[in-house]
Amino acid sequence: MNQIDMSLIDWSRAQFALTAIVHWLFVPLTLGLGLIVCIMESIYVKTGAEKWLRTTKFWMKLFGINFAIGVATGIILEFEFGTNWSNYSWFVGDIFGAPLAIEGIVAFFLEATFIAVMFFGWDKVSKKFHLASTWLTVGGATLSALWILIANAWMQYPAGMSFNPDTVRSEMTDFWAVALSPVATNKFFHTVISSWTLGAAFVLGVSAWFLLKKRERTFSLDSIKIACIVGFVGVVCSWVTGDGSAHQVAQKQPMKLAAMEGLYEGGTGVDLLAMGVLTPGKQYGDSKDPFIFKIPVPIPNFLSYLANRQFDSYVPGINNLVNGGYDTPQGKALSIEEKIERGKLAIGALADYSRAKKANNEPAKVEAKKILDENFAHFGYGYLKSPADAIPNVPLVFYSFHIMVILGGFFLILFPVVWFYSKKDKISKMKWLQWICILSVPLAYVTSQAGWVVAEVGRQPWAIQDILPVNAAISNINAASVQLTFFVFLILFAVLITAELKIMFKQIKIGPENKDVKNEEKLS
Amino acid sequence: MDYSFYQHYWWLLVSVLGALLVFLLFVQGGQSLIYQLGKKEQDLQLLLGSIGKKWELTFTTLVTFGGAFFASFPLFYSTSFGGAYWVWMLILFSFVIQAVSYEYMHKKGNLLGSRTYKAFLFTNGLLAPILLGAAVSTLFYGAEFIVRKDNITDFGMPVISSWTNPLHGLEAVGNIMNVVLGLAIFFLSRCLGSLYFINNIDNKEIHQGARKQLLYNAIPFLVCFLLYVIVLLFKSGYTEDPVTKVISEEPYKYLHNLLAMPWLLAILLIGVVLVLFGFVKTYLQPKYIRGIWPAGIGVVLTVLVVLLIAGYNHTAYYPSLSDMQSSLTITNSCSSLFTLKAMSIVSIFIVPVLGYIAYVWRVMDKK
Structure with a gap:
């Protein structure tokens, strides 16, 4: 019997993760910086002040440098769904493909057209037309994000579908259930709004660098003020939507929540951890204490509240999820072992259905379909070899989650503090704060990437939650081919990122165009 | 409007996107001409500046073409992309380096x-044109794959589509006709690139050079294209029985398709005439600069017909050379009726979006 090469799965995952990580270095800056550029240009159009034109053009230049590589890495992801995850493409293409196509049809075209107006249209179209194009470019980028995030959310919470044994795939039955699922709406707002925070941190950091170098004071202070407002709104909304996301995770992906909290033994009235250090080598079912030390948040039972909106509610841990037996609104929870059995029953029933269909045996077909429907909720578990396969990498998810939350707290404080000190230009003399602002740029990227690590590593082993694990979503190619393309991508990305950073730093060093400096000085 | 209507509608949309993509390859054609037409630095900058404003449209059309194929015919996406791994990866790499080049080329500190x-x-x-042309040619000359949906119930190897050639797509060059179409698209893209430069750049030397290039590339293009079309019309193809869904070989399948759908034959002839008109008038009349428009429209019409005869009239648009019954048709590889319907509603937005894009470019190009 042929067997899937496990290293193929690992290399395919590595390649996809590499591309996604690199892609996500550029997308949040496009979304966040884009919004800030829109606001700046709007102020320019409203006031007519040349200093805002100069400010807009500078940030727009950096936006453009970042934009191209984001587009380039996006197409790689689209292709990789087919090249590396061909089974996935068929099994859920009926649902996943639709948002991807809509993204292309509407959003990409808007982006592609209006970005050209943004960069080449200053002297060719009216001020208002140009402003509209800037908003439409950023709107198009946000719409792109909307559709791909809907697709991603559907992988975490497969709503609005049913399995068709005749076509051997999941098929969409309710478009709005897919597009407006609570996971999708939360994910969209959380991802896009947190990107505003990243864009704001970027503007803050670059502006602080100008202040540190005693250059472009007016430009920097103006930019900082806008960045602080956008960043603060972004970070507050990110906390709200983050809470919503965590609640959805608790309901739909309890294993992910348990990994996020390093929670092995659940219970009622569970505390949320502020931080902790996990015991190395801890496995589910062993007697080791999961933590070397841990610090809970000062609100007691907060994890229970976060998960179920009740402080005394039950939150299952990894061991509970593996062993089952606890009470849920649907009855006693099944163990992973039982789910694997049911998954195998579902897969076996699908094989029986297919045989009955070929033999034209209608009663056998009906019987097989009945078994399949009864057990389909656990279909994907049938491909797992042991309960351990259902547990994601706990340390990676745990630390990523807490780093994201801690840094989220840092930004919640940073933006109002910087705004306060920039209001009367005290920040120009506060080197320490300027340095913090500069350091906040890489920290914003760490926060953003950590969020995606939680979302994507936390849902392992699932490509589609409970329905299709990664080992059944793969393409039938040899691992060596993927290894080779992985390293080609690695080299390509390393070169492109280095070039991008060099260009970006150079452009920042050059600063805003100087032909308008005199005007600016007059105005300021 | 039944399932069959939506299957045909989506094959039409995918074909339109494919046809637009081939037209927009004038960007790639222009890029392949930069060393010949841009010997002086000033000319080179003019050329790059001109196509540099349009590359995103080609890129976006490719992304949309891929997305639309994924959404409407996911079995093709999973079979071809997952199987012809190296061909798609090469196409991908070539487009990725293009995207960053336009942005980084003139920037200080660009590393390379x-x-x-x-x-x-x-x-x-x-x-890109050669690889895309060869990939499109496999819609007629087939590829080595097997589709077994029952494999999903095999715990050890649940993959539905498998490639049976270890070269994973590179074997396509072993079929001379795939190479011929690849070359035809390459030379066509250079002709379109020349026409685009003539229309978009007001420079005598570039015009002269581009006209020469038009002639040099139009001849091999016509040779390759005519050879391909003639052989195609006389070759057999796979056809699907609409009732039993059994696939069998049919001699002169593509000729039959054209004869069964004479409106396609008419469009094909109009397309070819427009392409020739654009080429010939531009070459013979030095003052005529708008040849890109008739030629471009002609290319879109011609490619559209070529793609439609690949999928319409119960034709297997992706013949399997390893197992005839695994061949893909628009009925056995498409999305569900619900999804096709939902996406069809969205597709209505294409017209106003395209209209607005055209308006924006008119405004941009006016000044």
Whole structure:
């Protein structure tokens, strides 16, 4: 019997993760910086002040440098769904493909057209037309994000579908259930709004660098003020939507929540951890204490509240999820072992259905379909070899989650503090704060990437939650081919990122165009 | 409107996108001409500046073409992309280096130097049309794959589509006709690139050079294209029985398709005439600069017909050379009726979006 090469799965995952990580270095800056550029240009159009034109053009230049590589890495992801995850493409293409196509049809075209107006249209179209194009470019980028995030959310919470044994795939039955699922709406707002925070941190950091170098004071202070407002709104909304996301995770992906909290033994009235250090080598079912030390948040039972909106509610841990037996609104929870059995029953029933269909045996077909429907909720578990396969990498998810939350707290404080000190230009003399602002740029990227690590590593082993694990979503190619393309991508990305950073730093060093400096000085 | 209507509608949309993509390959054609037409630095900058404003449209159309194929015919996406791994990866690499080159080429501190980025653009101009042409040709000449949906119930190897050739797509060059179409698209893209430069750049030397290039590339294009079409019309193809769904070989399948759908034959003839008109008038009349429009419309119409005869009239648009019954048709590889319907509603937005894009470019090009 042929067997899937496990290293193929690992290399395919590595390649996809590499591309996604690199892609996500550029997308949040496009979304966040884009919004800030829109606001700046709007102020320019409203006031007519040349200093805002100069400010807009500078940030727009950096936006453009970042934009191209984001587009380039996006197409790689689209292709990789087919090249590396061909089974996935068929099994859920009926649902996943639709948002991807809509993204292309509407959003990409808007982006592609209006970005050209943004960069080449200053002297060719009216001020208002140009402003509209800037908003439409950023709107198009946000719409792109909307559709791909809907697709991603559907992988975490497969709503609005049913399995068709005749076509051997999941098929969409309710478009709005897919597009407006609570996971999708939360994910969209959380991802896009947190990107505003990243864009704001970027503007803050670059502006602080100008202040540190005693250059472009007016430009920097103006930019900082806008960045602080956008960043603060972004970070507050990110906390709200983050809470919503965590609640959805608790309901739909309890294993992910348990990994996020390093929670092995659940219970009622569970505390949320502020931080902790996990015991190395801890496995589910062993007697080791999961933590070397841990610090809970000062609100007691907060994890229970976060998960179920009740402080005394039950939150299952990894061991509970593996062993089952606890009470849920649907009855006693099944163990992973039982789910694997049911998954195998579902897969076996699908094989029986297919045989009955070929033999034209209608009663056998009906019987097989009945078994399949009864057990389909656990279909994907049938491909797992042991309960351990259902547990994601706990340390990676745990630390990523807490780093994201801690840094989220840092930004919640940073933006109002910087705004306060920039209001009367005290920040120009506060080197320490300027340095913090500069350091906040890489920290914003760490926060953003950590969020995606939680979302994507936390849902392992699932490509589609409970329905299709990664080992059944793969393409039938040899691992060596993927290894080779992985390293080609690695080299390509390393070169492109280095070039991008060099260009970006150079452009920042050059600063805003100087032909308008005199005007600016007059105005300021 | 039944399931069959939506299947045909989506094959039409995918074909339109494919046809637009081939037309927009004038960007790649232009890139492959930069060293020949841009011997002086000033000319080179003019050429790159001109196509540099349009590359995103080609890129976006490719992304949309891929997305639309994924959404409407997911079995093709999973079979071809997952199987012909190396062909798609090469196409991908060539487009990725293009995207960054335009942005980085003239920027200070771009690490690799502007020469390297120009070389990247040339590489994309060379590879993308040939590879895309060869990939499209497999819609007629087939590929080595097997589709077994029952495999999903095999715990050890649940993959539905498998490629049976270890070269994973590179074997396509073993079929001379795939190479011929690849070359035809390459030379066509250079003709379109020349026409685009003539229309978009007001420079006598570039016009003269581009007219020469038009002639040099139009001849091999016509040879390759005519050879391909003639052989195609006389070759057999796979056809699906609409009732039993059994696939069998049919001699002169593509000729039959044209005869069964004479409106396609008419469009094909109009397309070819428009292409020739654009080429010939531009070459013979030095003052005529708008040849890109008739030729472009002609290309879109011609490619549209070529793609439609690949999928319409119960034709297997992706013949399997390993197992005839695994061949893909628009009925056995498409999305569900619900999804096709939902996406069809969205597709209505294409017209106003395209209209607005055209308006914006008119405004941009006026000044």
